[in-house]
Amino acid sequence: MAPEAERLPLAGSRATRRRSAIIDALTNASTFHSARDLQKLASDAGHPMALSTVYRALQALSAANEVDVLHPSCGEALYRRCTLGHHHHLVCRQCGQATEIADEALEKWVERTANQHGFTEPHHTLEIFGTCQECAKFG
Amino acid sequence: MAPEAERLPLAGSRATRRRSAIIDALTNASTFHSARDLQKLASDAGHPMALSTVYRALQALSAANEVDVLHPSCGEALYRRCTLGHHHHLVCRQCGQATEIADEALEKWVERTANQHGFTEPHHTLEIFGTCQECAKFG
DNA sequence: GGTGCCATTGATAATCAATATCATTAAGAT
DNA sequence: ATCTTAATGATATTGATTATCAATGGCACC
Ligand SMILES: [Zn+2]
Ligand SMILES: [Zn+2]
Ligand SMILES: [Zn+2]
Ligand SMILES: [Zn+2]
Numbered sequence: 001m002a003p004e005a006e007r008l009p010l011a012g013s014r015a016t017r018r019r020s021a022i023i024d025a026l027t028n029a030s031t032f033h034s035a036r037d038l039q040k041l042a043s044d045a046g047h048p049m050a051l052s053t054v055y056r057a058l059q060a061l062s063a064a065n066e067v068d069v070l071h072p073s074c075g076e077a078l079y080r081r082c083t084l085g086h087h088h089h090l091v092c093r094q095c096g097q098a099t100e101i102a103d104e105a106l107e108k109w110v111e112r113t114a115n116q117h118g119f120t121e122p123h124h125t126l127e128i129f130g131t132c133q134e135c136a137k138f139g
Numbered sequence: 140m141a142p143e144a145e146r147l148p149l150a151g152s153r154a155t156r157r158r159s160a161i162i163d164a165l166t167n168a169s170t171f172h173s174a175r176d177l178q179k180l181a182s183d184a185g186h187p188m189a190l191s192t193v194y195r196a197l198q199a200l201s202a203a204n205e206v207d208v209l210h211p212s213c214g215e216a217l218y219r220r221c222t223l224g225h226h227h228h229l230v231c232r233q234c235g236q237a238t239e240i241a242d243e244a245l246e247k248w249v250e251r252t253a254n255q256h257g258f259t260e261p262h263h264t265l266e267i268f269g270t271c272q273e274c275a276k277f278g
Numbered sequence: 279g280g281t282g283c284c285a286t287t288g289a290t291a292a293t294c295a296a297t298a299t300c301a302t303t304a305a306g307a308t
Numbered sequence: 309a310t311c312t313t314a315a316t317g318a319t320a321t322t323g324a325t326t327a328t329c330a331a332t333g334g335c336a337c338c
Contacts, residue, residue: 014285014334035324050288055325073210074296076324090256099256109245110267117229117238119269126265128249130258153305153314174295189317194296213325215295 013060021047022057023066023081031096032070032078070127088126094135101128152199160186161196162205162220170235171209171217209266231271240267 025041026033033041039054058079061067070078070089080089080098087102106126114122164180165172172180178193197218200206209217209228219228219237226241245265253261 053287071210071212090253090258101252106248113240114229114267114269118272119229120275122267122269124267128253128261128263130253130261133257136259192316
């Protein structure tokens, strides 16, 4: 069982105003947001920046395992700051509210299934989309 | 428990040479292929066509639940003709060879997990990527 | 504080998959 | 054969993301 990857800051990377602004925006948000969303959030917080800068920050954070990326079947990628470790998401299809799901039994199932078919080094993606209680009430 | 969607041909759609060529290409392939791949496969089989036509055929087939679509984190969407019913995939990250996975226990787990968090109408996506035996041998 | 190196930034252009437009072609019913 | 209308292909367009590159600014060292 390989330990989770360390989350050291990338070698040679610098702490800048823009990057902290993006991290702040992500930290304050409980839902997934697009790069454009984050640009606006940062701007509203007094830190306007170019969209390319947002993308670059997200790229770095993603490489450092500081954010989770969701690739919906259509549209922009969505980003969220998550807790450490492997997990999946339960996402409200209306409001975007996301709950982290970590389940040992599921992980075992994945590994067992892959091995049964002779596949090694199984990686996987799993996302559950539903309607949350709030949105079911007022949706 | 809603029954699986019917797979009637779309109302007003016509059977054409190009569409059968795409269906043939998909049927002969055991792996996922991009729209460009399928254009080439159809062309090699003597049925050249514009890429837009390929996309339109795939759109129709996808809407009719005749093909499964994979959206890798980067790059083009991948298409594959699948058997009827809800299932997931075990995909070789090298050769693209895909195995269908249908597991009642997993489906139950998804529904239970969603319900536990107050989410209704849970949809989900799950793909497992690994290295198949053949590719593990020859790298 | 000042200096220098080099990562970062922003403006802009480029990519690339996928879709829209629209005149032309052809399926298939009568 | 004729007619209605879906399908097609050439082309332009969209939209997200990445590349380019000159100018800026962290920050390590003096
Ligand atoms: Zn909601
Ligand atoms: Zn997992
Ligand atoms: Zn393989
Ligand atoms: Zn399933």
